[in-house]
Amino acid sequence: MRISLPPTPLQGISNARLPAWALPADWPQQNGEPLTADIRFDAGKISALMPSAQPQPDLHHLGGALVLPGLTEPHAHLDKTFTIGRSQPAAPGLLAAIAAMHQDRQHWSAADIHQRAARGLARAAANGVTHLRTHIDWFAPTPPLAWLEMATLTRPGITLERVALAPLGFFASAETADSIARAVAQSGKHCLLGGFIHSSNWDPLAMENLMLSAARWQLDLDLHIDEELSDSATGLVWLAEYLSRRPFPGHICCSHGCALASGSEQQAKQVLALLAEQRVTLIALPMTNLLLQDAVTGRTPRQRGLTLVKEATAAGIPLLLGCDNVQDAFCPAGSYDPLDTLACGLFAAQLDHAFDQQSRLICDVAALTGAGPGGSPFAVGNAASMVIFPDSDRFSWPLNSAARQVIHHGRLIYQRMWEQEFTYES
Ligand SMILES: [Zn+2]
Numbered sequence: 001m002r003i004s005l006p007p008t009p010l011q012g013i014s015n016a017r018l019p020a021w022a023l024p025a026d027w028p029q030q031n032g033e034p035l036t037a038d039i040r041f042d043a044g045k046i047s048a049l050m051p052s053a054q055p056q057p058d059l060h061h062l063g064g065a066l067v068l069p070g071l072t073e074p075h076a077h078l079d080k081t082f083t084i085g086r087s088q089p090a091a092p093g094l095l096a097a098i099a100a101m102h103q104d105r106q107h108w109s110a111a112d113i114h115q116r117a118a119r120g121l122a123r124a125a126a127n128g129v130t131h132l133r134t135h136i137d138w139f140a141p142t143p144p145l146a147w148l149e150m151a152t153l154t155r156p157g158i159t160l161e162r163v164a165l166a167p168l169g170f171f172a173s174a175e176t177a178d179s180i181a182r183a184v185a186q187s188g189k190h191c192l193l194g195g196f197i198h199s200s201n202w203d204p205l206a207m208e209n210l211m212l213s214a215a216r217w218q219l220d221l222d223l224h225i226d227e228e229l230s231d232s233a234t235g236l237v238w239l240a241e242y243l244s245r246r247p248f249p250g251h252i253c254c255s256h257g258c259a260l261a262s263g264s265e266q267q268a269k270q271v272l273a274l275l276a277e278q279r280v281t282l283i284a285l286p287m288t289n290l291l292l293q294d295a296v297t298g299r300t301p302r303q304r305g306l307t308l309v310k311e312a313t314a315a316g317i318p319l320l321l322g323c324d325n326v327q328d329a330f331c332p333a334g335s336y337d338p339l340d341t342l343a344c345g346l347f348a349a350q351l352d353h354a355f356d357q358q359s360r361l362i363c364d365v366a367a368l369t370g371a372g373p374g375g376s377p378f379a380v381g382n383a384a385s386m387v388i389f390p391d392s393d394r395f396s397w398p399l400n401s402a403a404r405q406v407i408h409h410g411r412l413i414y415q416r417m418w419e420q421e422f423t424y425e426s
Pocket of ligand 1: 075135324
């Protein structure tokens with residue numbers, strides 16, 4: 001339907017169809033789905049949330065359109081993005097993509113990095129993303145240019161987090177590990193420590209140094225861990241066992257975790273149970289993993305490359321889906337639209353109830369930051385920031401859902417609509 005919103009502060013919206021996961025448990029239902037909601041705004045915040053009943057002439061009537069809170073992009077690589085035109089890998093798979101990226105680094109001037117990263121951030125914002133976490137490769141134990149350049153990047157409506165993505169080998173020396181963690185801690189707000197942990201660089205001593213240095217500098221962690229379909233990958237097994245002996249003071253996200261799908265069911269269950277106890281969040285990257293895992297020229301992939309999303313959910317582990325690489329040597333396609341990521345994940349992992357349940361996988365900021373269950377994102381007092389899908393219904397969403405209106409602190413800031421659709425019949 002045509003929903004007309006002015007780019008001025010709004011009083012609120014009425015007849016909005018919110019997802020079941022974001023509503024209080026006692027929210028009324030009708031025909032097996034939640035009643036639509038009326039939401040009032042005041043000074044950029046939500047001042048009232050109630051089931052739709054009487055007409056509210058001062059609110060903007062959405063006619064049952066789907067509405068989500070601001071979207072979360074939990075895992076991007078803004079330093080590499082939009083380089084595919086000059087960075088073609090020589091072979092399929094993750095390690096060839098890493099080699100191509102190193103070739104492309106000669107072009108990474110401050111202006112080049114800034115222009116590409118700003119473009120990615122702008123696309124994400126226009127799609128309704130309000131929180132974006134980017135990993136940034138460190139090529140030496142000191143902050144790279146991209147780390148510094150990204151600190152200057154701002155976009156209204158988006159919180160940007162930076163993760164230092166350092167190869168595990170940098171942490172082999174306790175002294176170097178400490179200096180990396182110190183540099184991250186001294187980089188200001190929204191900075192985390194990360195690492196690339198793979199069977200090709202596995203070193204338990206370096207892993208321990210990484211954990212200890214992060215704890216010492218009070219940093220949260222987001223690890224690229226076990227991004228491979230190999231039963232010899234030991235990162236997550238090691239981490240689960242380590243945390244059971246030595247609880248970590250901050251929050252940990254584990255990105256990828258593909259190898260969980262390769263080992264035994266029994267071992268995966270034990271690892272997931274231990275990670276759940278430590279409130280570790282798992283981030284699956286369906287597009288890149290489908291593309292880079294089990295990738296052999298001329299052969300259809302047999303394996304999906306996806307971590308155990310259903311088993312993780314059953315174990316009580318917070319789960320998110322991210323885009324990972326966008327238009328670079330790792331992934332020549334991709335977008336900064338979390339709906340594209342979710343659509344890929346729904347089919348790859350065979351997930352159902354896309355809007356009412358799975359939309360949480362692209363909205364749950366608390367799962368990303370470890371803030372804990374924060375109640376409904378539409379609760380009174382929260383920011384009046386949300387995304388309206390004017391042409392979607394819950395059965396086709398997230399497909400055919402490019403049209404959207406993004407509200408930031410009670411004000412329309414982006415809008416993408418279908419203007420016309422023609423049919424020519426002979
Ligand atoms: Zn990544």
